[in-house]
Amino acid sequence: MQKKAKKEIGKEIITTTDVTKFFGNFQALKGISAKVYEQEVVVVFGPSGSGKSTFIRTLNRLEPHDSGTIIVDGVELNDDVKNLQYVRSNVGMVFQQFNLFPHLSVLRNITLGPQKVKGLKRSEAEDIAMDLLKRVGIPEQAHKFPSQLSGGQQQRLAIARALAMQPKIMLFDEPTSALDPEMIKEVLEVMTELAESGMTMICVTHEMGFAREVADRFLFFDEGLIVEEGTPEHFFTNPQEERTKLFLSQIL
Amino acid sequence: MHKIIKWSFETFFGSIFNTLITLISLVIFFFLINSIIGFIANSEWELVRVNRRLLLIGRMPPEHEWRIWPILWISSYLVFSSISAWASPSKKDLLLISIGIFIVCLIFTTSATFIFVISSLLICIVSYGISYFVCKNIHNNYYKKFLITSWILLLPIIFAILLLGDGPKPTLWGGFLLNIILACVAIGFGFPLGVLFAIGRASSLPAIKVTCTVYIETIRGAPLVAWLLLAWFVLPKFLPEFWGINNISVVIRAMIILSAFTSAYTAEVIRGGLQSIPKGQLEAADSLNFGFITKMLLIILPQAIRVVIPALISTFIGVFKDTSLVFILALTDLLQVGRIIPEQSPEFFGRQLEALCVVAFLFWIISISLSSLSKKVERSLGIGIR
Numbered sequence: 001m002q003k004k005a006k007k008e009i010g011k012e013i014i015t016t017t018d019v020t021k022f023f024g025n026f027q028a029l030k031g032i033s034a035k036v037y038e039q040e041v042v043v044v045f046g047p048s049g050s051g052k053s054t055f056i057r058t059l060n061r062l063e064p065h066d067s068g069t070i071i072v073d074g075v076e077l078n079d080d081v082k083n084l085q086y087v088r089s090n091v092g093m094v095f096q097q098f099n100l101f102p103h104l105s106v107l108r109n110i111t112l113g114p115q116k117v118k119g120l121k122r123s124e125a126e127d128i129a130m131d132l133l134k135r136v137g138i139p140e141q142a143h144k145f146p147s148q149l150s151g152g153q154q155q156r157l158a159i160a161r162a163l164a165m166q167p168k169i170m171l172f173d174e175p176t177s178a179l180d181p182e183m184i185k186e187v188l189e190v191m192t193e194l195a196e197s198g199m200t201m202i203c204v205t206h207e208m209g210f211a212r213e214v215a216d217r218f219l220f221f222d223e224g225l226i227v228e229e230g231t232p233e234h235f236f237t238n239p240q241e242e243r244t245k246l247f248l249s250q251i252l
Numbered sequence: 253m254h255k256i257i258k259w260s261f262e263t264f265f266g267s268i269f270n271t272l273i274t275l276i277s278l279v280i281f282f283f284l285i286n287s288i289i290g291f292i293a294n295s296e297w298e299l300v301r302v303n304r305r306l307l308l309i310g311r312m313p314p315e316h317e318w319r320i321w322p323i324l325w326i327s328s329y330l331v332f333s334s335i336s337a338w339a340s341p342s343k344k345d346l347l348l349i350s351i352g353i354f355i356v357c358l359i360f361t362t363s364a365t366f367i368f369v370i371s372s373l374l375i376c377i378v379s380y381g382i383s384y385f386v387c388k389n390i391h392n393n394y395y396k397k398f399l400i401t402s403w404i405l406l407l408p409i410i411f412a413i414l415l416l417g418d419g420p421k422p423t424l425w426g427g428f429l430l431n432i433i434l435a436c437v438a439i440g441f442g443f444p445l446g447v448l449f450a451i452g453r454a455s456s457l458p459a460i461k462v463t464c465t466v467y468i469e470t471i472r473g474a475p476l477v478a479w480l481l482l483a484w485f486v487l488p489k490f491l492p493e494f495w496g497i498n499n500i501s502v503v504i505r506a507m508i509i510l511s512a513f514t515s516a517y518t519a520e521v522i523r524g525g526l527q528s529i530p531k532g533q534l535e536a537a538d539s540l541n542f543g544f545i546t547k548m549l550l551i552i553l554p555q556a557i558r559v560v561i562p563a564l565i566s567t568f569i570g571v572f573k574d575t576s577l578v579f580i581l582a583l584t585d586l587l588q589v590g591r592i593i594p595e596q597s598p599e600f601f602g603r604q605l606e607a608l609c610v611v612a613f614l615f616w617i618i619s620i621s622l623s624s625l626s627k628k629v630e631r632s633l634g635i636g637i638r
Contacts, residue, residue, distance in 0.1 A: 062535050088541040099536035103554050103633075112550065113540045165540060 009216065010038030013169060013200055014059060019068035021054055028054040030224035031068070036169075041201045043211040043232075046221035047247060052204045055221065056171045059202070060091045073168060089117070092162030096174040098154045100146040106133070106157055107142040110164045118165070125164075132160040136190050152183030156190050163194075170194065172203040208251060212236065220244050296603050300610050303593045304360050307610060310426010310584045319413050320429070321368045326409065328372050329379040330402055336383035337396055339628050352617060359610065407440055422503035426584035428614055430503075434575040434585075435618075437507045439568050442514025449519035451548060454526050464519070471516035476509075477577050483509045484581050506578045514571050521563045525556030558633050565626035569619050586611055 014036035021029040028051045036042050044052045057063040058070060061077050061084055070077040072087045101109050110132060111125035120128070133139040136156040138149070146154055155175055162170060172191065176184040188210045195201055195214045205211060211218065212232045220228045220235070220243075228235070228244045236252075239245050264274040300307070309320060335341060341349070353373070361369045386395045410433065414425070425433065452464035471479070483505040529552055537547040557564070576587040584592075590611035594603045 060539055062538060085541055088539060093539040095532060095536065097532050099532035101551055103558065116546045116550065117541050
């Protein structure tokens with residue numbers, strides 16, 4: 001419990017109110033209202049198809065929502081391009097499939113954003129990149145290409161790439177689901193260190209052990225709705241809803 | 253030695269089936285050799301030797317012939333510097349290139365042009381050497397950037413050399429020179445245009461998408477010969493008489509049509525490449541807040557083009573050979589020269605095969621160079637390996 005004393009949960013940084021999302025006739029989100037606070041780590045879990053990935057993808061408008069409001073760091077996400085750019089420059093995302101740029105070296109994957117979007121000089125960008133590579137534990141891979149790295153190293157590179165833009169919020173969409181078991185640990189270690197350093201994180205994950213250690217709050221999704229939310233202890237000792245109990249019994 | 257004999261015996265005569273195939277192959281083989289030797293013994297290479305100038309530069313007047321040499325020098329310099337700077341050729345590659353150049357020089361050098369050819373060869377070797385040492389020892393990119401700028405300026409420079417000082421009108425350009433210039437213009441303008449149309453066709457804005465689709469499908473709807481005739485006959489009737497539009501040289505019109513044609517086909521090839529990019533790449537670029545142009549230029553297009561390089565080079569080789577179709581506009585390109593030589597003088601009447609052999613050889617040299625370039629580019633980009 002000591003590690004949580006270091007960070008201070010701050011003010012509201014993400015507010016979603018009654019967010020719905022349709023894919024054709026299928027309603028993926030049926031009215032999500034949630035709040036995320038600064039420096040908080042929120043873990044989103046639930047059965048597949050429950051809308052958890054869709055939800056976090058609406059937070060940086062990779063999926064535009066159909067109704068309701070989403071406010072990120074005081075800015076509303078709508079069709080306004082300026083708003084979108086502000087939100088995207090403050091929200092970083094890590095994907096299940098890594099989505100690294102295969103034709104660029106490891107270093108260039110990281111420096112491209114700061115150089116081209118933030119206008120940093122090449123040397124500055126490279127310094128930031130090397131620091132991040134050290135932070136995630138792969139400084140010696142700087143001049144290789146992503147396909148030459150193992151899955152765990154690739155995901156750590158993806159995290160470093162997102163961090164290079166110095167976001168206020170990090171979104172993780174099942175970051176370890178595509179990894180072999182022996183590589184999951186190294187990625188979770190990076191995410192744990194990130195959480196302890198005070199980053200606001202929203203993770204969709206099935207790694208309950210990690211979630212229990214690191215998360216401040218859980219959100220349980222099922223069929224497009226938040227069924228239950230609360231602290232990790234609440235979920236593991238005293239879940240209220242039937243669906244929550246059913247799901248937990250299957251995965252624990 | 254014994255092993256080889258034993259292996260041969262087993263492979264060629266091992267079973268009845270193998271023996272049959274061997275005998276049939278031997279018959280075909282001897283028949284071919286007989287025909288080829290007969291052809292070589294009876295052929296009159298004299299007609300090629302006499303008409304070398306015609307084959308290479310067409311009906312350009314002799315007083316303007318001097319313009320060819322600066323063009324050859326600059327081109328040799330650029331080609332060999334680029335080979336050294338980027339291609340890192342192996343000894344085998346260098347040997348093949350040297351043999352190819354040697355054969356071409358052997359065929360086309362006359363006593364009058366001897367000095368110029370030798371000087372061009374010297375420039376080839378010297379520029380290769382300079383580029384080699386510069387790129388090896390000086391570790392910045394200035395020389396390579398200089399080379400890239402030179403390549404971009406090459407076409408304007410060639411036009412300047414050919415036209416300045418009351419140069420020969422473009423309709424007099426002919427032979428191999430014409431094919432090369434047309435192909436360079438067609439590819440040089442067609443490729444970037446094709447990229448733009450490919451992106452436009454994949455766009456979500458209906459106006460842009462429809463325009464690009466209509467453009468591509470219209471051009472692909474008619475054969476190139478038809479489009480060239482259109483430029484020649486129909487355009488003057490439709491366009492109003494201003495800016496002397498109807499007096500635009502036929503060669504310029506051919507260049508415009510060829511560029512448009514190349515752009516349509518290139519657009520489709522690249523659109524295929526664009527479709528092969530996983531959606532995740534776009535999502536990653538979006539989540540990093542990349543602008544549209546940055547996203548396209550640095551992430552999407554490099555990946556899309558790498559994937560379709562074989563199809564792209566195929567298209568370019570096709571375009572180079574399609575430049576022969578300008579004969580329909582009364583331009584004497586290489587193939588046309590090869591066809592009319594035997595009809596020019598009575599002594600060479602009916603000797604089509606020799607001239608066409610040389611024409612085919614010249615076309616083949618360029619096509620094989622483009623293919624090798626394609627292989628080199630693929631290898632250096634690591635396609636299929638990483």
